[in-house]
Amino acid sequence: MYTRLTAKAVPFFMVLPLILLFLSLAMFPFGYMIYISFHDYNLAEGGSPTFIGVQNYLAMFRDNVALSSIRFTLLLVCTAVPIELGLGIAIALFIRGITGEKVIRSSLLLPMMIPSVVAGIAWKMLYNYEYGPMNYFLSFFGIPRISWLGNYTFAQIGIILADVWQWTPFIFLILYAGLQSIPRELAEAAKVDGASEFEITRFIELPLLGPLIGVSLIIRIIDVLKVFDIIYMVTWGGPGSATHSLSYYIYKVGVSFGWDIGYAAAISLVLLGSIVALTTFLIRMLRLKKSLGFE
């Protein structure tokens, strides 16, 4: 048999690896980031970090590219996410009862499962100005060629489109599974009461899906705020800095073009802070604490 001491020790030791992992690889780097954001530390220039207070943070406000990166990232959140949500719900509702439902569901897994870089390559080819299939299909509608990768606005639309393509299936899968788990009796009872299909959807299914919609909304917002891969592969942040996401800009500043770790750390903390703030706000507002398991 085991003693009381062992009884308490076991769970502790079982959690220990996780805690150690996080402390060393997340908490410590996090602390280091805070520390270094108050310093001037450039890996290319050598030397050690020099304390400069909040200058890195102030510099952000004077940095046009940083500001436009913030704007583009927010643009992504405000366009891509609602579209993905809307399309995901629509497809989930639409697809019920079709023969080959399972096949469709399986094939819709594809966009989000393939590595982002592969998706990026595919879209980069599609967006080619002279020979790309995108412009080819558009020509069917009499639309002249669009310079997807060379035009400021269209590059942004291009990224939004690629993101929608990649992640609508995510929303779709979650909501589709959610729909499956709604007991049939509810819909049948409503039918007996004379409800039309539309009314069933609007008044029974959608409200029941509410929490799931909320949870997937939050996950997507977090992920869009962090976006990097697809931008690197499709537009390389261009043209110019049109499609710089904040993550991408931090990459450029910190470990690519400039090696200004201090400044990059400051921007990263701002990004992280925004994500945390936004998420907490949304969870509170949408009253999702219960759905996430925090009862």
Next chain:
Amino acid sequence: MRQTIKKVVKYTGVAVIAFFFLFPVYWLVITAFKYPEEWFQWPPIIIPINLTLDNFFGLKGGVYGHLTTSVANITPYLINSTVVGVVTALVSTAIAASAAYAISRYKIGGMRFVSWIISIRMLPPIAAALPLYIIFMRLHLLNTWWALILSYLLLTTPLSCWILLTFFNEIPREMDEVAQVDGCSPFKAFVYVILPLSAPGLAAVATLSFIACWGEFLLALILTSNQQAQTLPIFLGRYITGWRIAWGPLSAAGIINMVPVIIFSLIMQRYLIRGLTFGAVKG
């Protein structure tokens, strides 16, 4: 009559949806099998007739010179990706399962602990990459498998723990108690009773972790610098920044990067979806 119209609309709708979501992948796949002259043509060749395997085995001379995906070139990257992916998946699942069990059965740390674990997901990879770069630089671990494995553990363990937590919560505690009445220590109960019961969950979590590592780009980009440790996504990424891009071989490499993931996804579909929906929904 109305039913037929509805049917037509539904099937057209489905066709459009399927086309939209599958065409880019289709395009990539056929490009991998096209001759260089046909990669970019107007009008684009949607249904290829002349197929070739050249892109997989090295272009025969021509403008693209050494930019090939001949087997020799891609192998180191393939090995790196596989090693890192498998090790991370196994270790991450073990750590996550252990912790999830402790949380599920003993409520260790309470809600705060769980929220802390989940909040790791909010961390932008780039924010972790900067200090990790410096840490690994000091430890001389840059450009090694360890740098990637450790970093990926950070990325995959929180989600795995969360998913396994929901799985374990569904296994009635009576199971544990029965095992312990029979003389097992809690740990043994975990290993011999709970783990086998949650095998699907473990498999799903390991697969998700593997897929995440297999496609991860940013951390690999920053923490590695040559084929000693670079993974497949970096191999793909390197080609894209050139001026003349060899689309055929690049697509071929893309297929190689895609195939294991697709196979795993299809096999583990049911469990993956369950994991993705946080077990909130029984798929």
